[in-house]
Amino acid sequence: MLKDVHNSSAPEPSLANDPDGHLYDPGVRSSMAAFALGDDTLALEAAAAVRSASQSIDRLRAHGAGGRGLSAGALDLLTRLGNADADGLTIGSLARAAGVSSRNVTGLVDTLERENLARRVQHPDDRRSVRVTISPAGREWLDAFRLPTQRAMSAVFRGFTPEELAQFRHLCLRLVVNQQQLEQYLGGMQS
Template sequence: MTMKYVHDQDGLYDPSVREAVGRFADTTETFEAASAVRTAAHAVERLQNLGERNRALSPGAVDLLLRLDGGDAHVGELARDAGFSSRNVTGLVDTLEQKGLVRRTPDPADRRAVRVSATDGGHAWVAEFREPARRAMAALFHGFTDAEVASLRDLCLRLVVNQEAVSRRMTPKSTMD
Protein backbone atom coordinates (compact mmCIF):
# COMPACT_ATOMS: atom_id res chain seq x y z
CA MET A 1 0.00 0.00 0.00
CA THR A 2 1.70 3.18 -1.18
CA MET A 3 0.59 6.48 0.31
CA LYS A 4 1.23 9.85 -1.20
CA TYR A 5 2.90 12.27 1.21
CA VAL A 6 3.39 15.93 0.45
CA HIS A 7 5.53 18.69 1.91
CA ASP A 8 4.41 21.85 3.63
CA GLN A 9 6.45 24.36 5.67
CA ASP A 10 6.71 21.85 8.55
CA GLY A 11 7.74 18.82 6.49
CA LEU A 12 5.96 15.74 5.19
CA TYR A 13 2.31 15.10 5.90
CA ASP A 14 -0.47 12.82 4.68
CA PRO A 15 -3.26 14.84 3.02
CA SER A 16 -5.88 12.15 3.70
CA VAL A 17 -5.06 12.18 7.42
CA ARG A 18 -5.11 15.98 7.51
CA GLU A 19 -8.52 16.03 5.85
CA ALA A 20 -10.01 13.38 8.17
CA VAL A 21 -8.55 14.94 11.30
CA GLY A 22 -9.67 18.39 10.17
CA ARG A 23 -13.27 17.17 10.22
CA PHE A 24 -12.73 15.77 13.71
CA ALA A 25 -10.77 18.45 15.58
CA ASP A 26 -10.08 22.18 15.46
CA THR A 27 -6.32 21.67 15.95
CA THR A 28 -4.86 18.95 13.78
CA GLU A 29 -1.14 18.96 14.61
CA THR A 30 -1.18 16.53 17.53
CA PHE A 31 -3.68 14.21 15.84
CA GLU A 32 -1.59 14.21 12.66
CA ALA A 33 1.55 13.55 14.69
CA ALA A 34 -0.12 10.63 16.49
CA SER A 35 -1.22 9.21 13.15
CA ALA A 36 2.32 9.59 11.80
CA VAL A 37 3.74 7.76 14.84
CA ARG A 38 1.26 4.94 14.34
CA THR A 39 2.08 4.77 10.60
CA ALA A 40 5.82 4.73 11.35
CA ALA A 41 5.37 1.99 13.96
CA HIS A 42 3.50 -0.10 11.39
CA ALA A 43 6.31 0.49 8.87
CA VAL A 44 8.92 -0.72 11.35
CA GLU A 45 6.76 -3.74 12.19
CA ARG A 46 6.31 -4.59 8.50
CA LEU A 47 10.09 -4.42 8.03
CA GLN A 48 10.59 -6.66 11.08
CA ASN A 49 8.04 -9.12 9.77
CA LEU A 50 9.87 -9.32 6.44
CA GLY A 51 13.14 -10.02 8.23
CA GLU A 52 11.62 -12.50 10.65
CA ARG A 53 9.51 -14.37 8.09
CA ASN A 54 12.33 -16.83 7.40
CA ARG A 55 13.18 -17.06 11.08
CA ALA A 56 9.64 -17.94 12.24
CA LEU A 57 9.67 -15.72 15.35
CA SER A 58 7.28 -12.95 16.26
CA PRO A 59 8.64 -9.47 16.98
CA GLY A 60 7.95 -10.05 20.69
CA ALA A 61 9.90 -13.31 20.69
CA VAL A 62 12.79 -11.60 18.89
CA ASP A 63 12.73 -8.81 21.48
CA LEU A 64 13.01 -11.32 24.33
CA LEU A 65 15.72 -13.34 22.63
CA LEU A 66 17.81 -10.22 22.04
CA ARG A 67 17.43 -9.31 25.72
CA LEU A 68 18.39 -12.84 26.80
CA ASP A 69 21.45 -12.79 24.55
CA GLY A 70 22.92 -10.43 27.16
CA GLY A 71 22.18 -12.67 30.15
CA ASP A 72 19.46 -14.57 31.97
CA ALA A 73 16.41 -13.02 33.64
CA HIS A 74 13.19 -13.80 35.50
CA VAL A 75 9.96 -13.74 33.50
CA GLY A 76 8.81 -10.75 35.56
CA GLU A 77 11.99 -8.83 34.75
CA LEU A 78 11.56 -9.56 31.05
CA ALA A 79 7.94 -8.43 31.18
CA ARG A 80 8.77 -5.18 32.97
CA ASP A 81 11.78 -4.37 30.77
CA ALA A 82 10.03 -5.23 27.49
CA GLY A 83 6.70 -3.64 28.45
CA PHE A 84 4.78 -6.93 28.09
CA SER A 85 2.49 -8.72 30.51
CA SER A 86 3.98 -11.66 32.43
CA ARG A 87 1.43 -13.93 30.76
CA ASN A 88 2.55 -12.75 27.31
CA VAL A 89 6.22 -13.27 28.22
CA THR A 90 5.45 -16.77 29.49
CA GLY A 91 3.88 -17.63 26.13
CA LEU A 92 6.82 -16.16 24.23
CA VAL A 93 9.27 -18.08 26.41
CA ASP A 94 7.27 -21.27 25.75
CA THR A 95 7.64 -20.66 22.00
CA LEU A 96 11.35 -19.90 22.25
CA GLU A 97 11.89 -22.94 24.47
CA GLN A 98 10.08 -25.23 22.00
CA LYS A 99 12.42 -23.96 19.28
CA GLY A 100 15.45 -24.70 21.47
CA LEU A 101 16.45 -21.05 21.70
CA VAL A 102 15.99 -20.54 25.46
CA ARG A 103 15.83 -22.69 28.58
CA ARG A 104 14.28 -22.30 32.00
CA THR A 105 16.34 -23.09 35.08
CA PRO A 106 15.43 -22.97 38.77
CA ASP A 107 16.54 -19.80 40.53
CA PRO A 108 18.99 -20.85 43.26
CA ALA A 109 18.02 -17.81 45.36
CA ASP A 110 14.25 -18.46 45.16
CA ARG A 111 13.06 -22.01 44.59
CA ARG A 112 9.62 -20.75 43.51
CA ALA A 113 11.12 -18.76 40.64
CA VAL A 114 12.75 -19.72 37.36
CA ARG A 115 15.31 -17.90 35.29
CA VAL A 116 15.28 -17.87 31.51
CA SER A 117 18.48 -17.90 29.47
CA ALA A 118 19.44 -18.17 25.82
CA THR A 119 20.80 -21.53 24.70
CA ASP A 120 23.78 -21.89 22.37
CA GLY A 121 21.18 -22.11 19.58
CA GLY A 122 19.62 -18.87 20.78
CA HIS A 123 22.96 -17.09 20.78
CA ALA A 124 23.64 -18.43 17.27
CA TRP A 125 20.21 -17.22 16.11
CA VAL A 126 20.97 -13.71 17.37
CA ALA A 127 24.41 -13.73 15.72
CA GLU A 128 22.84 -14.78 12.40
CA PHE A 129 20.11 -12.13 12.73
CA ARG A 130 22.53 -9.27 13.54
CA GLU A 131 23.72 -8.36 10.02
CA PRO A 132 20.35 -8.52 8.22
CA ALA A 133 18.84 -6.44 11.03
CA ARG A 134 21.64 -3.88 10.78
CA ARG A 135 21.11 -3.58 7.01
CA ALA A 136 17.35 -3.22 7.44
CA MET A 137 17.74 -0.44 10.03
CA ALA A 138 20.28 1.34 7.81
CA ALA A 139 17.76 1.24 4.94
CA LEU A 140 14.88 2.36 7.15
CA PHE A 141 16.81 5.34 8.52
CA HIS A 142 18.47 6.22 5.21
CA GLY A 143 19.01 9.97 4.97
CA PHE A 144 18.59 10.58 8.71
CA THR A 145 21.43 12.22 10.60
CA ASP A 146 22.61 10.75 13.90
CA ALA A 147 21.04 13.76 15.64
CA GLU A 148 17.68 13.12 13.92
CA VAL A 149 17.73 9.47 14.97
CA ALA A 150 18.53 10.47 18.56
CA SER A 151 15.78 13.09 18.49
CA LEU A 152 13.25 10.59 17.11
CA ARG A 153 14.15 8.10 19.83
CA ASP A 154 13.78 10.79 22.49
CA LEU A 155 10.43 11.98 21.15
CA CYS A 156 9.01 8.46 20.90
CA LEU A 157 10.08 7.58 24.44
CA ARG A 158 8.62 10.84 25.74
CA LEU A 159 5.31 9.75 24.20
CA VAL A 160 5.61 6.45 26.08
CA VAL A 161 6.36 8.23 29.37
CA ASN A 162 3.35 10.52 28.86
CA GLN A 163 1.09 7.58 27.98
CA GLU A 164 2.18 5.73 31.11
CA ALA A 165 1.48 8.80 33.27
CA VAL A 166 -2.01 9.19 31.74
CA SER A 167 -2.70 5.48 32.26
CA ARG A 168 -1.69 5.69 35.92
CA ARG A 169 -4.00 8.66 36.46
CA MET A 170 -6.90 6.97 34.68
CA THR A 171 -6.53 3.52 36.26
CA PRO A 172 -8.56 3.03 39.44
CA LYS A 173 -6.28 2.41 42.42
CA SER A 174 -7.92 -0.93 43.26
CA THR A 175 -6.85 -2.42 39.88
CA MET A 176 -3.25 -1.28 40.34
CA ASP A 177 -2.69 -3.26 43.59
Protein backbone atom coordinates in the same frame (compact mmCIF):
# COMPACT_ATOMS: atom_id res chain seq x y z
CA MET B 1 -12.54 4.96 8.30
CA LEU B 2 -9.77 4.55 10.90
CA LYS B 3 -9.03 1.01 9.74
CA ASP B 4 -8.22 2.49 6.34
CA VAL B 5 -5.67 4.81 7.94
CA HIS B 6 -3.63 1.91 9.33
CA ASN B 7 -4.45 -1.00 7.06
CA SER B 8 -1.06 -2.65 6.55
CA SER B 9 -2.26 -4.29 3.32
CA ALA B 10 -3.25 -0.91 1.88
CA PRO B 11 -1.01 0.57 -0.80
CA GLU B 12 1.80 2.83 0.32
CA PRO B 13 0.53 6.32 1.10
CA SER B 14 1.02 9.20 -1.30
CA LEU B 15 2.77 11.78 0.80
CA ALA B 16 2.80 15.52 0.27
CA ASN B 17 4.62 18.49 1.76
CA ASP B 18 2.84 21.13 3.83
CA PRO B 19 3.72 24.84 3.39
CA ASP B 20 6.57 24.44 5.91
CA GLY B 21 8.06 21.56 3.90
CA HIS B 22 7.00 18.85 6.38
CA LEU B 23 5.70 15.54 5.04
CA TYR B 24 2.09 14.57 5.67
CA ASP B 25 -0.35 11.98 4.37
CA PRO B 26 -3.35 13.66 2.66
CA GLY B 27 -5.50 10.54 3.17
CA VAL B 28 -4.80 10.50 6.89
CA ARG B 29 -5.37 14.26 7.12
CA SER B 30 -8.74 13.90 5.41
CA SER B 31 -9.79 10.97 7.63
CA MET B 32 -8.65 12.74 10.79
CA ALA B 33 -10.44 15.98 9.81
CA ALA B 34 -13.70 14.05 9.44
CA PHE B 35 -13.07 12.24 12.74
CA ALA B 36 -12.18 15.46 14.62
CA LEU B 37 -15.19 17.32 13.23
CA GLY B 38 -13.02 20.13 11.92
CA ASP B 39 -10.86 20.57 15.04
CA ASP B 40 -7.06 20.64 14.81
CA THR B 41 -5.76 17.28 13.59
CA LEU B 42 -2.01 17.70 14.10
CA ALA B 43 -1.77 15.43 17.18
CA LEU B 44 -3.99 12.82 15.49
CA GLU B 45 -1.89 12.97 12.32
CA ALA B 46 1.30 12.64 14.39
CA ALA B 47 -0.13 9.57 16.15
CA ALA B 48 -1.02 8.04 12.78
CA ALA B 49 2.50 8.79 11.50
CA VAL B 50 4.08 7.13 14.57
CA ARG B 51 1.92 4.07 14.02
CA SER B 52 2.79 3.94 10.31
CA ALA B 53 6.50 4.26 11.11
CA SER B 54 6.22 1.54 13.75
CA GLN B 55 4.45 -0.77 11.31
CA SER B 56 7.18 -0.13 8.73
CA ILE B 57 9.89 -1.07 11.23
CA ASP B 58 7.92 -4.17 12.31
CA ARG B 59 7.55 -5.27 8.67
CA LEU B 60 11.32 -4.96 8.23
CA ARG B 61 11.96 -6.90 11.43
CA ALA B 62 9.52 -9.62 10.40
CA HIS B 63 11.15 -9.89 6.99
CA GLY B 64 14.57 -10.08 8.61
CA ALA B 65 13.34 -12.80 10.95
CA GLY B 66 13.74 -15.14 8.00
CA GLY B 67 10.22 -16.49 8.12
CA ARG B 68 10.77 -17.67 11.68
CA GLY B 69 7.52 -15.98 12.62
CA LEU B 70 8.85 -14.17 15.66
CA SER B 71 6.73 -11.26 16.77
CA ALA B 72 8.36 -8.01 17.78
CA GLY B 73 7.69 -8.97 21.42
CA ALA B 74 9.36 -12.39 21.10
CA LEU B 75 12.30 -10.81 19.31
CA ASP B 76 12.64 -8.21 22.08
CA LEU B 77 12.71 -10.96 24.72
CA LEU B 78 15.24 -13.02 22.76
CA THR B 79 17.50 -9.96 22.49
CA ARG B 80 17.21 -9.34 26.24
CA LEU B 81 18.01 -12.99 26.94
CA GLY B 82 21.02 -12.76 24.63
CA ASN B 83 22.39 -9.94 26.79
CA ALA B 84 21.61 -11.61 30.13
CA ASP B 85 24.15 -13.48 32.20
CA ALA B 86 24.27 -17.29 32.12
CA ASP B 87 21.62 -17.58 34.88
CA GLY B 88 19.06 -15.94 32.58
CA LEU B 89 16.16 -13.79 33.71
CA THR B 90 12.91 -14.36 35.56
CA ILE B 91 9.56 -13.95 33.85
CA GLY B 92 8.90 -11.00 36.16
CA SER B 93 12.12 -9.22 35.29
CA LEU B 94 11.48 -9.78 31.56
CA ALA B 95 7.97 -8.37 31.97
CA ARG B 96 9.22 -5.27 33.81
CA ALA B 97 11.96 -4.67 31.24
CA ALA B 98 9.55 -5.05 28.32
CA GLY B 99 6.77 -3.07 30.03
CA VAL B 100 4.21 -5.85 29.62
CA SER B 101 2.40 -8.32 31.89
CA SER B 102 3.96 -11.53 33.15
CA ARG B 103 1.15 -13.41 31.37
CA ASN B 104 2.20 -11.82 28.07
CA VAL B 105 5.86 -12.76 28.67
CA THR B 106 4.87 -16.32 29.55
CA GLY B 107 3.22 -16.69 26.15
CA LEU B 108 6.23 -15.20 24.39
CA VAL B 109 8.59 -17.53 26.27
CA ASP B 110 6.35 -20.46 25.24
CA THR B 111 6.84 -19.38 21.62
CA LEU B 112 10.61 -19.08 22.03
CA GLU B 113 10.74 -22.53 23.64
CA ARG B 114 8.70 -24.09 20.81
CA GLU B 115 11.20 -22.59 18.36
CA ASN B 116 14.07 -23.97 20.49
CA LEU B 117 15.42 -20.43 20.94
CA ALA B 118 15.06 -20.24 24.74
CA ARG B 119 14.41 -22.55 27.65
CA ARG B 120 13.12 -22.39 31.19
CA VAL B 121 15.47 -23.61 33.90
CA GLN B 122 15.15 -23.85 37.66
CA HIS B 123 17.46 -21.57 39.58
CA PRO B 124 20.18 -23.74 41.17
CA ASP B 125 19.83 -22.07 44.58
CA ASP B 126 16.04 -21.64 44.67
CA ARG B 127 13.94 -24.43 43.17
CA ARG B 128 10.83 -22.22 43.27
CA SER B 129 12.48 -19.70 40.96
CA VAL B 130 12.25 -20.42 37.24
CA ARG B 131 14.54 -18.49 34.96
CA VAL B 132 14.61 -18.17 31.20
CA THR B 133 17.85 -18.54 29.26
CA ILE B 134 18.72 -18.25 25.62
CA SER B 135 19.52 -21.58 23.97
CA PRO B 136 22.55 -22.15 21.72
CA ALA B 137 20.13 -22.12 18.74
CA GLY B 138 18.73 -18.82 20.00
CA ARG B 139 22.19 -17.31 20.20
CA GLU B 140 22.97 -18.52 16.65
CA TRP B 141 19.66 -17.08 15.45
CA LEU B 142 20.44 -13.69 17.01
CA ASP B 143 23.93 -13.71 15.50
CA ALA B 144 22.47 -14.39 12.03
CA PHE B 145 19.79 -11.71 12.54
CA ARG B 146 22.14 -8.97 13.74
CA LEU B 147 23.90 -7.85 10.53
CA PRO B 148 20.81 -7.82 8.26
CA THR B 149 18.94 -5.85 10.92
CA GLN B 150 21.73 -3.30 11.24
CA ARG B 151 21.80 -2.89 7.46
CA ALA B 152 18.02 -2.52 7.25
CA MET B 153 17.90 0.09 10.02
CA SER B 154 20.76 2.00 8.37
CA ALA B 155 18.74 2.03 5.14
CA VAL B 156 15.52 3.11 6.86
CA PHE B 157 17.26 5.97 8.66
CA ARG B 158 19.42 6.94 5.67
CA GLY B 159 19.87 10.70 5.45
CA PHE B 160 19.18 11.32 9.15
CA THR B 161 21.98 13.13 10.98
CA PRO B 162 23.12 11.81 14.36
CA GLU B 163 21.43 14.83 15.95
CA GLU B 164 18.14 14.05 14.16
CA LEU B 165 18.31 10.42 15.28
CA ALA B 166 18.91 11.48 18.88
CA GLN B 167 16.01 13.95 18.67
CA PHE B 168 13.75 11.33 17.08
CA ARG B 169 14.60 8.83 19.83
CA HIS B 170 13.96 11.52 22.44
CA LEU B 171 10.57 12.46 20.97
CA CYS B 172 9.44 8.84 20.74
CA LEU B 173 10.42 8.20 24.34
CA ARG B 174 8.60 11.36 25.43
CA LEU B 175 5.48 9.78 23.94
CA VAL B 176 6.12 6.70 26.07
CA VAL B 177 6.57 8.80 29.23
CA ASN B 178 3.40 10.80 28.49
CA GLN B 179 1.43 7.58 27.92
CA GLN B 180 2.72 6.09 31.18
CA GLN B 181 1.83 9.24 33.11
CA LEU B 182 -1.64 9.30 31.56
CA GLU B 183 -2.13 5.64 32.45
CA GLN B 184 -1.09 6.31 36.05
CA TYR B 185 -3.42 9.29 36.25
CA LEU B 186 -6.34 7.33 34.84
CA GLY B 187 -5.54 4.39 37.12
CA GLY B 188 -5.54 6.75 40.11
CA MET B 189 -8.94 8.09 39.12
CA GLN B 190 -10.41 4.58 39.12
CA SER B 191 -9.15 3.80 42.62
